[in-house]
Amino acid sequence: MRRPVIRPTLRLAVLAALCLALTPVPHRDHAVAGTTLLTADRLFDGTSLRDGPVQVLIRDGKIAALSLPGAHGTPRIDAPGAEHIDLPGHTLLPGFIDAHTHLTYLWSDTTHAPNHLGDFLGSPIVVAFEAARNAERTLRAGFTSVRQLGASDDVDLALAQAIERGLTPGPRIVAAGAIYPPFPGRADIQWPPDGAAATREEIVAKTRAYLGKGYAWVKIYETSGTWDDTTGVPYYTRDELAGAVEASAPRGWVAAHCMGVEGARRAVAAGVRSIEHGSRLDRAVVRDMARKGIYLDPTLYHVQWYADHGAALEYGPGYRDRLAALQKEQFASVQLARAAGVKVACGSDAVYSMHGENAQEIVWLTNAGLTPVEALRAATSVNAELLGLEREIGHVAPGAVADLIAVPGDPTRDIAVVSRVAFVMKGGVVVRRP
Numbered sequence: 001m002r003r004p005v006i007r008p009t010l011r012l013a014v015l016a017a018l019c020l021a022l023t024p025v026p027h028r029d030h031a032v033a034g035t036t037l038l039t040a041d042r043l044f045d046g047t048s049l050r051d052g053p054v055q056v057l058i059r060d061g062k063i064a065a066l067s068l069p070g071a072h073g074t075p076r077i078d079a080p081g082a083e084h085i086d087l088p089g090h091t092l093l094p095g096f097i098d099a100h101t102h103l104t105y106l107w108s109d110t111t112h113a114p115n116h117l118g119d120f121l122g123s124p125i126v127v128a129f130e131a132a133r134n135a136e137r138t139l140r141a142g143f144t145s146v147r148q149l150g151a152s153d154d155v156d157l158a159l160a161q162a163i164e165r166g167l168t169p170g171p172r173i174v175a176a177g178a179i180y181p182p183f184p185g186r187a188d189i190q191w192p193p194d195g196a197a198a199t200r201e202e203i204v205a206k207t208r209a210y211l212g213k214g215y216a217w218v219k220i221y222e223t224s225g226t227w228d229d230t231t232g233v234p235y236y237t238r239d240e241l242a243g244a245v246e247a248s249a250p251r252g253w254v255a256a257h258c259m260g261v262e263g264a265r266r267a268v269a270a271g272v273r274s275i276e277h278g279s280r281l282d283r284a285v286v287r288d289m290a291r292k293g294i295y296l297d298p299t300l301y302h303v304q305w306y307a308d309h310g311a312a313l314e315y316g317p318g319y320r321d322r323l324a325a326l327q328k329e330q331f332a333s334v335q336l337a338r339a340a341g342v343k344v345a346c347g348s349d350a351v352y353s354m355h356g357e358n359a360q361e362i363v364w365l366t367n368a369g370l371t372p373v374e375a376l377r378a379a380t381s382v383n384a385e386l387l388g389l390e391r392e393i394g395h396v397a398p399g400a401v402a403d404l405i406a407v408p409g410d411p412t413r414d415i416a417v418v419s420r421v422a423f424v425m426k427g428g429v430v431v432r433r434p
């Protein structure tokens, strides 16, 4: 087992970060949400594309008014005193939402098996600095909200608070406390011991403790399968999973990591809110998911990312074939789920150097058979509903939070433009300009 080592470059990084923290920061006027009038060529409102010149007026962090072309052309919004931002050739969209991130997994260290202990870099505080950098990358890529599905030392709760206070830029974070079985089966992967639970009683206690700390979700590892391990063997029984579901209701929800069909069957029977990965689903499971309104979050792109970086990640022999087979099974699951009417979410499972590449998941949803409009809905209105935030985010309409992004061209014609986000506004504050 590898011992945590603080590398000299990181000592320097910590010193630099501390110096930065001690330097007085000049007031940044762009951090104040004022009145802004955006003009663009078209709008994806979270559900469908609206063609023609559009205007969106933002006031006090919310969308105040919307102007769309009608029978007599586009009525112009008069907003004296507002800052005018013109985005010619661009499409406006609601800020993207990533339903599956791990912001605390490190940017630079892709050369070792994952060690989820907070002392990986000598201190969870250093992990927090790394996570803040990942959060900024995520926000600049157009993701104004994320669901965090696992971090140790409650770093994600702290980061969520720091972002909310305006201490560091990042998406709004909905965080999950992670529950792991005590027998993960991989000696080279160190799971955080504070997340382990062996029995229904322990799962219930852990769920209550997480909700008490402020987590809105619990993420439970129902099956094996992570890294280059694609096995998907179930761990917990239906009754044990139901312990987490019952203890979290009505304040919180459960997301279940499921790579095999038996684990998914148990999680669906227990009534979790979302199935993460969901490889190898069958017709009976997707039928029950559709009936119960359980979301599938297929996390397609990260499998390709793992395959592309397998050598640097020191994966075991045959990893390419294993991951290629898994990818096929995930595509098949998405197609079954889509045909059954299951709500398909969009979660990148961003880890390591994936932070900022989150939009690739939208592209990969179309590779798996979703239409561009369906993939855009997954990353906006469907994900907002999954998070229970559909009144605030995931759509562009008067009264909604002013989380808005712009991409060049029309993403319903060329989905690849989602990775070229040129403009980002979060809560009425401009984060990125063309």
Ligand SMILES: [Zn+2]
Pocket: 100, 101, 102, 149, 349
């Ligand atoms: Zn994950």
